[in-house]
Amino acid sequence: MLSLIGSFSAQAQQPNQPRKEPESIQSPTRLQTSELPAQATESAEAKKKPGAISSALNWWRTTELPGDLQIHGFASQAYILTSDNDVFGNSDDGGRFGLTEAGLNASVRPLPRLQLSAQVLSRRAGEGNTGTPRLDYGFLDYRLFSQEVNQFGIRVGRLKNPFGFYNDTRDVAFTRPGILLPQSIYFDRTRNLGLSSDSVQLYGDTTLFNLGTVSTQFGVTLPVVNDRDTESSLLAGVRVGQLNREVSYIGRAIFETNDKRLRLGVSGIWLNTSYDPSISHNDRLGPGALQFTPVIFSAQYNAERWTLTSEYAIRHFKYDNNFNLVLPNGYHLLDNQNFYGESYYFQGEYRFTPKWEAIVRYDALFTDRSDRNGSKFAHNVGGIAPAHSRFAKDIMVGLRWNVTPEFMLRAEYHHVNGTGWLSRLDNPASEGPLSQHWDLYAIQASFRF
Amino acid sequence: MNLLQFLIRIQFSRYCLPRVKAYFYYVLLICVLCVKTEVRADNDYAIVTYPGVGEKVLSVNSLRSIFSMHLKTWPDGTKIRVFVLPDDDQLHQSFSKEKxxxxxxxxxxxWDxxxxxxxxxxPIKVNSSEEMLAKVASTPGAIGYLWRANISENVNVLQIK
Structure with a gap:
């Protein structure tokens, strides 16, 4: 009652804003209508200067397209400078414009329950990604059951792997927190493996006691393993033979409260792959098989101005005993390896205005959680790889400026202890040893429509 | 309304504080007033649909599901087409926060x-209330929102329960 009276007198003192205050009185869970300061003025400004691009986009938006066709795209360019070690090109030598991402997608709804979508992606990022366009996803989505909040359907084709909060749209700068995603979970070097796969996926949304919704996806997939970066990460080097695609499974469930403030998720992948040695090239590696089964727990809290996010992953690697990769000191590098990696990050985002956002993050990776400082590993391999290649602790701060809804600029700084997630292709042994403590500065411009 | 509230506040400080019984009545009255104001604020705009859409009443859950682009068809099986104003538009902000x-x-x-x-x-972006009205009035299965002042007989007003 006291709070009612308090709000009431506050209201009476503001005779010019009769609409604003009572909202919070009648239903306390409701959001305040207070607007962030920069919004009103800047929108007016944006409307006054319709450039050639935005008027073209407007035409595009307002023109009726058959079958509800929608076309969207994005293009981003980053400049990355590192104190030591290379990230997406020779970044420790004056910096490089080594990360370019561009994508174009189309979706169409020929029937009310049927949607077809496809995206072509070009990514130029260091040695592992040359920028050759590839089919990122392409599938059909049929809604089998739909009733208010409860939906159930099936998707068939090449699909983005649903894991964690960010994997599905990891190449779209606008949708990810920072120029670099938390590398402990969203490895860029094995990205193709994790990114999309040819699969059949069932999905469903359902209400949970009127508290919120649970969205689940479950897929049977053939992973995309045929790239050099994945190979070098899983098999300790680029090999002459081939990784095979074997049936794998992926699943994710996300609970969101109705106001989307709290989001909780769990995702898992059961990835199987095996290695076919090349007979003609006198392969050092035998025909081994491996299982990779990461499980990720995700949590996020969204308020009007800030968002807190944390994800934790436990990653199980299991190699069989047929790889037969023996090091000079007699150690079997891959055979019978069975270990758990651990990763987590904490991240805070703050929106000063809708245009300006700041971010801070701490991200940690341990390749083998029973050997967190990598000393056991370094000892086993007889010094051919340093202990710091088995972990990475990355502290990051960044700033984002949403110049217009379509154009965004941002900058970030990382201080990293460890080299656990660096690409081996970008940092070959021939370039000398890696530095354990290093800094990374990056800026990025991104456009989307 | 504001003048009334102001008068009540004066009355409030003059008579009410020493009297416990009256205190309760006034709190009750305030509650009623607030509810009334709430209704008025909500009534400044409304959810509108294409006139051919059969639905007249929609649950909050369905509304949320439609605007989060998960619910794609009306109960009769036809496509839902969602229209929104720009993210920084005042009506869009009120609508998303309040509804x-x-x-x-x-x-x-x-959506991203x-x-x-x-x-x-x-959802399909429109740049003004006029465009919203024109699109919702002419696109089968359309749903959007409009200030009361901009609503014409060419669209249906949807009740949210």
Whole structure:
């Protein structure tokens, strides 16, 4: 009652804003209508200067397209400078414009329950990604059951792997927190493996006691393993033979409260792959098989101005005993390896205005959680790889400026202890040893429509 | 309304504080007033649909599901087509915060996730209330929102329960 009276007198003192205050009185869970300061003025400004691009986009938006066709795209360019070690090109030598991402997608709804979508992606990022366009996803989505909040359907084709909060749209700068995603979970070097796969996926949304919704996806997939970066990460080097695609499974469930403030998720992948040695090239590696089964727990809290996010992953690697990769000191590098990696990050985002956002993050990776400082590993391999290649602790701060809804600029700084997630292709042994403590500065411009 | 509230406040300080019984009545009265004001604020705008859409009443859950682009068809099986104003538009902000109970930035990130993973489509953006009215009035299955002052007989007003 006291709070009612308090709000009431506050209201009476503001005779010019009769609409604003009572909202919070009648239903306390409701959001305040207070607007962030920069919004009103800047929108007016944006409307006054319709450039050639935005008027073209407007035409595009307002023109009726058959079958509800929608076309969207994005293009981003980053400049990355590192104190030591290379990230997406020779970044420790004056910096490089080594990360370019561009994508174009189309979706169409020929029937009310049927949607077809496809995206072509070009990514130029260091040695592992040359920028050759590839089919990122392409599938059909049929809604089998739909009733208010409860939906159930099936998707068939090449699909983005649903894991964690960010994997599905990891190449779209606008949708990810920072120029670099938390590398402990969203490895860029094995990205193709994790990114999309040819699969059949069932999905469903359902209400949970009127508290919120649970969205689940479950897929049977053939992973995309045929790239050099994945190979070098899983098999300790680029090999002459081939990784095979074997049936794998992926699943994710996300609970969101109705106001989307709290989001909780769990995702898992059961990835199987095996290695076919090349007979003609006198392969050092035998025909081994491996299982990779990461499980990720995700949590996020969204308020009007800030968002807190944390994800934790436990990653199980299991190699069989047929790889037969023996090091000079007699150690079997891959055979019978069975270990758990651990990763987590904490991240805070703050929106000063809708245009300006700041971010801070701490991200940690341990390749083998029973050997967190990598000393056991370094000892086993007889010094051919340093202990710091088995972990990475990355502290990051960044700033984002949403110049217009379509154009965004941002900058970030990382201080990293460890080299656990660096690409081996970008940092070959021939370039000398890696530095354990290093800094990374990056800026990025991104456009989307 | 404001003058009335002001008068009540004066009365409040003059008579009410020493009297416990009256205190309760006034609190009751205030509650009633607040509810009334609430209704009025909500009535400044409304959810509108294409006249051919059969639905006259919609649950909050369905409304949320439609604007988060998950519910894609009306109960009769026809396509739902969602129209929205720009993220920084005042009506869009009021609508998303008051009717959907989410912040505009959350809607944007939901839509982005759908569009760039291929699992859904974005709502269709219009730049003004006039355009919203024209589009909703002429697009089968359309749903949008309008200030009361801009609503014409060419669209249906939807009740949210």
């Amino acid at each position: 959907l109970n989410v912040f505009p930035y959350q809607l944007r990130s939901m 996730r759908l569009v760039f993973s291929g699992t859904g489509q974005a």
